[in-house]
Amino acid sequence: MKKLAFAGLLLALGLIALAPAGALAQNEIFIPLLVYRTGPYAPNGVPFANGARDYLALIDARDGGINGVKIAYEECETAYDTKMGVECYEKLKGKGPHGAAVFSPLSTGITYELIPKARVDHIPVFSMGYGRADAADGKVFEWTFNFPDSYWSQASVFIRDIGRRLGGMEKLKGQKIALIYHNSPYGKEPIPALRALASKYEFQLSELPVAHPGQEQGATWLEVQRSKPDWILLWGWGVMNSVAIKSAVSISFPMDHMMGVWWSGAEPDVIPAGSGAAGYEAGAFHAPGSDFPVHADILKYVYKGNRDEASKNNFGEVLYNRGMINYTYVTEAIRTAMKHFGNKPLSGAEVRWGMENLDLTTQRIKQLGMEGLVHPIKITCANHEFGGDIHMQQWDGKQWKFIGGWIEPIKDVIEPLVVQSADTFAKENDITPRTCAAGTASN
Secondary structure (H helix, E strand, O other): OEEEOOOOOEOHHHOEOEEEOOOOOOOEEEEEEEEOOOOOOHHHHHHHHHHHHHHHHHHHHHHOOEOOEEEEEEEEEOOOOHHHHHHHHHHHOOOOOOOEOOEOOOOHHHHHHHHHHHHHHOOOEEOOOOOOHHHHEOOOOOOEEOOOOOHHHHHHHHHHHHHHHHOOHHHHOOOEEEEEEEOOHHHHOOHHHHHHHHHHHOOEEEEEEEOOOOOOOHHHHHHHHHHOOOEEEEEOOOHHHHHHHHHHHHOOOOHHHEEEOHHHOOHHHHHHHHHHHOOOEEEEOEOOOOOOHHHHHHHHHOOOOOHHHHHHOOOOOHHHHHHHHHHHHHHHHHHHHHHHHOOOOOOHHHHHHHHHOOEEOHHHHHHOOOEOOEOOEEOOOOEOOOOOOEEEEEEOOOOEEEEEEEEOOOHHHHHHHHHHHHHHHHHHOOOOOOOOOOOOOOO
16 A cells, blocks of 8 residues: 655656555545556646645545545556556455545546446446546446536537527527547547537537547648638647647637637646637636635645645646545545445445435535535436536636636536436446436436
């Protein structure tokens, strides 16, 4: 078992030294951290991993754990490779006397592979804002959660926002919208939703794949220059994002008509393009910045007041906050489960119950020092996504800022799509859907 050592042990490029911490104690709950600090996606993977690590360290240092139960955690490097991610899962799923509490794969490809394994092993998979969009249907995907929002919800918010900016959804008719996407399960995930939305609103959708890792995009942008889309949706990751944004700037594409999914809206994506990236927008389900009480606590308890050290670890950046929020949801789900099962180390099955009964209220968010950082959510048996409102953020050349208000997904298109896709998955995998509250996947 290894835990991360902090001040004075940071290596070049944000790599973290690991120090032995002895065997997992009987009174600890084990949370594996699947990360990628190496490879072409490291510029985005490192900030997320740092935020995740720091939040778990905060809970142990400030609170003595979750209701007195200490957290043991261990990083496993996946390099955003599906095979390596599955190997990490197999290596860590049985760690310690209680096994892994939950897995957050940080990869749609890895998520797809872990979904059937989790059903057998009784360990929840938490793909926060990624993975299979139809996992929103908890009647079929009992062990998978993708809250607070899915890619299909994000895609519909883009279309709603474009319609709003045009002066009405009816004005989408005839608009040319290009999807530039990572040619992987992740990048392909929004396509069914966008095709359904194109059918309803009669806009022209073009789909432009970019091969891993995304550095070669010459042909893609020649097609953009040829077809002259009115809007571009970017579904990229890692170096693909910065190359795409720099390419858009180089052909003078209007940046306020280019929108990225929340994984294409962080500092490493826009800074390489310089001032030309100003105006670029991205979806978001949490706020940017470090001006929240929870950040002050991390600075105090994890970095002992050393802001320079915190800054070296991407403190307050978009993806740092996202890693922190991922494990806020996890620890709050564990806290929820403890109300039912007691203040003790929990099994994956017990944590799954906590995730399915998670009710993160405005009051609780304030207690966590996250008021204004995240939105309230409530998960149920049938609804493992929540499908709440999504914000747009814009890069002003120096920082990300929220613009406008929260935007509701187009649920009359997305919800039937979720139910249909989940039903197909159930039939293909011989799953009998559970009985939950009456209604659709949103009840």
